[in-house]
Amino acid sequence: MAVEVLLPKIGLTMQEGTIDAWLVPTGAAVAEGDALLRLATDKVDVDVEAEAGGRLHPVVPAGTTLPAGALIGWLLAEGEQPPDPTGTPMPAGSGSTATAPTAAPDAAAAGPALVDTPAARAPGGRLLASPNARRVASGAGVDLTAVRGTGPGGRIVSEDVEEFLTEAAASAPAPVSAPVLPVSPLVRRLAKERGIDLADVNGTGPGGRIRRSDLDPVTPAPTPAPAPVSVRRNTASPRPGDVLPLTGMRGTIARRMHASLQEMAQLTHGYEVRMDAVVTLRDRLKEEWADGELPVPSLNDFLLKAAALALREHPLLNATVREDGVHLLDGIHLGFAVAVPGGLLVPVIEDAAALPLPEIARRSKELALAARDGRISPDRLEGATFTVTSLGGYGVDFFTPVINPGNVAILGVGTLRDGVEWRDDRPLRTRVLTLSLTFDHRAVDGAPAAEYLRTVGELLRKPLRLLV
Numbered sequence: 001m002a003v004e005v006l007l008p009k010i011g012l013t014m015q016e017g018t019i020d021a022w023l024v025p026t027g028a029a030v031a032e033g034d035a036l037l038r039l040a041t042d043k044v045d046v047d048v049e050a051e052a053g054g055r056l057h058p059v060v061p062a063g064t065t066l067p068a069g070a071l072i073g074w075l076l077a078e079g080e081q082p083p084d085p086t087g088t089p090m091p092a093g094s095g096s097t098a099t100a101p102t103a104a105p106d107a108a109a110a111g112p113a114l115v116d117t118p119a120a121r122a123p124g125g126r127l128l129a130s131p132n133a134r135r136v137a138s139g140a141g142v143d144l145t146a147v148r149g150t151g152p153g154g155r156i157v158s159e160d161v162e163e164f165l166t167e168a169a170a171s172a173p174a175p176v177s178a179p180v181l182p183v184s185p186l187v188r189r190l191a192k193e194r195g196i197d198l199a200d201v202n203g204t205g206p207g208g209r210i211r212r213s214d215l216d217p218v219t220p221a222p223t224p225a226p227a228p229v230s231v232r233r234n235t236a237s238p239r240p241g242d243v244l245p246l247t248g249m250r251g252t253i254a255r256r257m258h259a260s261l262q263e264m265a266q267l268t269h270g271y272e273v274r275m276d277a278v279v280t281l282r283d284r285l286k287e288e289w290a291d292g293e294l295p296v297p298s299l300n301d302f303l304l305k306a307a308a309l310a311l312r313e314h315p316l317l318n319a320t321v322r323e324d325g326v327h328l329l330d331g332i333h334l335g336f337a338v339a340v341p342g343g344l345l346v347p348v349i350e351d352a353a354a355l356p357l358p359e360i361a362r363r364s365k366e367l368a369l370a371a372r373d374g375r376i377s378p379d380r381l382e383g384a385t386f387t388v389t390s391l392g393g394y395g396v397d398f399f400t401p402v403i404n405p406g407n408v409a410i411l412g413v414g415t416l417r418d419g420v421e422w423r424d425d426r427p428l429r430t431r432v433l434t435l436s437l438t439f440d441h442r443a444v445d446g447a448p449a450a451e452y453l454r455t456v457g458e459l460l461r462k463p464l465r466l467l468v
Contacts, residue, residue: 001077001080002054002074002075002076002077002080002082002083003051003052003054003074003075003076004071004073004074004128005036005050005051005056005058005071005072005073005074005075006069006070006071006072006128006130006155007019007039007066007067007068007069007070007071007072008039008048008068008130009068009069009130009157010039010041010046010378015067015068016065016066016067016068017039017040017041017065017066017068018039018040018041018063018064018065018247018248019037019038019039019040019060019061019062019063019064019065019066019072020037020038020039020040020045020062020063021037021038021062022036022037022056022058022062023035023036023037023038023047024036024056025056026056026057026058027055027056027057028055028056029053029054029055030050030053030054030055030056030075031050031053032049032050032051032052032053033049033050034049034050035047035048035049035050036048036049036050036056037072040248040249041248041249041378045374050075051134052075053075054074054075054076054077055075055076055077055078055080056073056074056075056076057073057074057075057076057082058072058073059071059072059073059074059082060072060073065247065248069130069155127144127145127156128149128154128155128156129144129149129155129156129157130155130156130157130158133147133156133157133158133160133161136158136161136162137161140161140165142161142164142165144156144161146164147160147161147164148160148164198210201214202214248342249340249342249343250342250343253343253344256404256405257402259405260402260403260404260405261402263405264321264403264440264441264442265440265441265442266402266403266438266439266440266441267438267439267441267446267449268400268401268412268436268437268438268439269436269437269439269446269449269450269453270398270434270435270436271434271435271436271437271450271453271454271456271457272419272432272433272434272435273432273433273434273435273453273456273457273460273461274419274430274431274432274457274460274461275299275416275431275432275433275460276430276431277460277461277462277463278299278302278460278463279299279416279431281463281464282296282297282298282299282302285297294358295358295361295362295365296361297357297358297360297361298361298364299392299416300336300364300388300390300392300413301357301360301361301364302357302460302463302466303388303390303411303413303456303460304334304336304349304352304360304364304388305352305355305357305360305459305466306456306459306460306463306466307334307386307388307411307456308332308334308349308352308353308355308360308386309353309459309465309466310452310455310456310459311332311353311386311452312332312353313452313455314448314451314452314455315328315329316328316408316443316444316448317386317408317409317439317444317448317449317452318332318385318386319385319408319443319444320385320406320407320408321408321440321442321443326408326442326443329385331350331351331385332351332352332353332354332385332386333348333349333350333351333352333383333384333385333386334348334349334352334384334385334386334387334388335347335348335349335384335386335387335388335404336349336364336367336368336387336388336389336390337387337388337389337390338367338368338371338372340371340372340374345371345376345381346381346384346387346404347364347367347368347370347371347376347380347381348367348380348381348382348383348384349363349364349367350383356467356468357466357467357468358467367380384404384406384407385407386407386409386410386411387401387403387404387407387409387410387411388410388411388412388413389401389410389411389412389413390412390413390414391412391413391414391415392413392414392415392416392433393415394415395415396414396415397414397415397417397433397434398412398414398434398436399412399414399436400412400436400438401436401438402438403438403439403440407440408439408440408442408443408444409437409438409439409440409444409449409452410437410438411435411436411437411456412435412436412437412438413433413435413436414433414434414435414436415433416431416432416433417431417432417433418430418431418432419431419432435453435456435457437449437452437453
């Protein structure tokens with residue numbers, strides 16, 4: 001039976017994706033789990049695996065941009081013809097009317113009664129579910145016919161399966177012992193490639209299931225390994241006469257930054273901070289932590305920690321503006337900008353104010369490396385409540401960063417440079433840099449913004465407080 005190939009939804013915020021390349025030729029036989037196509041999204045480029053075996057029949061060419069859930073091809077049995085003879089792309093579930101399946105006889109035993117609408121099916125009766133949803137369901141032992149789909153055309157996505165598991169756990173009686181959920185083949189493969197022992201990984205999924213994102217923080221630093229197959233970014237330098245399309249990451253940056261400046265009343269403060277104590281402490285840590293047991297924090301790591309701690313005292317800067325007012329947020333989740341070919345990504349360090357400086361240094365290094373290598377998972381790029389961006393490495397002293405939509409402020413970091421302090425009519429050399437705080441004047445006034453910068457400066461003057 002023909003199996004649909006649908007454009008997968010990578011992350012909660014993805015709306016569309018571009019088929020960068022088909023990785024197998026038309027008519028070639030593929031097995032379940034084989035890399036089928038390279039997908040470019042607004043955040044990452046990933047290789048998409050086949051969810052079943054068969055011979056590939058694409059219905060859209062490489063370079064096509066489509067919404068998540070759109071039909072992009074078929075996997076056919078030997079000698080089988082595709083159900084859509086015109087070869088035109090169709091949204092998921094289009095064609096003949098979806099049929100409502102009869103409820104599985106053991107659906108009640110599988111979990112709570114979530115099937116308030118029938119699971120959507122493609123022509124031929126095949127259940128519509130994303131490849132990732134099938135992997136999650138298989139790993140957790142979930143019957144997909146018991147899950148309500150919320151994706152395009154009623155298609156089941158991975159979030160639907162996880163919601164099903166959450167509600168099932170809440171409604172089920174306490175078990176004598178929790179079952180051990182198997183790990184998906186994708187997670188096992190990634191763990192093997194990265195040299196990670198899954199027994200050492202704490203799963204954050206339902207029932208302790210190990211997700212792909214759980215592998216990122218424990219990726220070993222060390223031994224040289226071949227580059228992940230999903231790294232396919234075009235690093236060629238633009239040349240005069242080129243036309244750079246506003247699609248994918250570039251298009252998303254253009255839309256978000258334009259919307260940010262259109263929708264917010266943005267104002268920037270510049271503030272010079274002394275870094276002498278930070279430079280001295282960092283030099284001392286290089287010697288004391290030379291054994292490599294603890295990562296030596298960079299200057300930016302000190303700034304990340306100071307920015308996060310200062311938000312505890314100035315919660316107006318850790319907020320979001322909604323229709324009913326300014327919402328002060330509970331968690332301090334710090335995004336930091338990382339330049340990548342063709343744009344930038346903003347990985348997120350969750351609960352940054354509660355982390356010791358060595359842990360911030362470890363996470364920032366791992367997340368930045370994953371972002372540059374093109375292997376960072378989309379959930380690591382979501383949920384920032386405040387952002388730090390640095391151009392100090394490029395020699396920039398002062399700039400006006402643009403706020404990421406959903407936040408009310410962003411902190412820019414300039415280059416470390418020599419300053420002068422006069423003491424008893426004598427010049428004294430100092431080490432300083434300039435912070436550029438852009439804030440949304442709808443939520444924050446100039447004085448509270450200045451107070452925040454002063455708090456950051458005070459923390460950097462006495463950086464021992466940042467180590468814990």
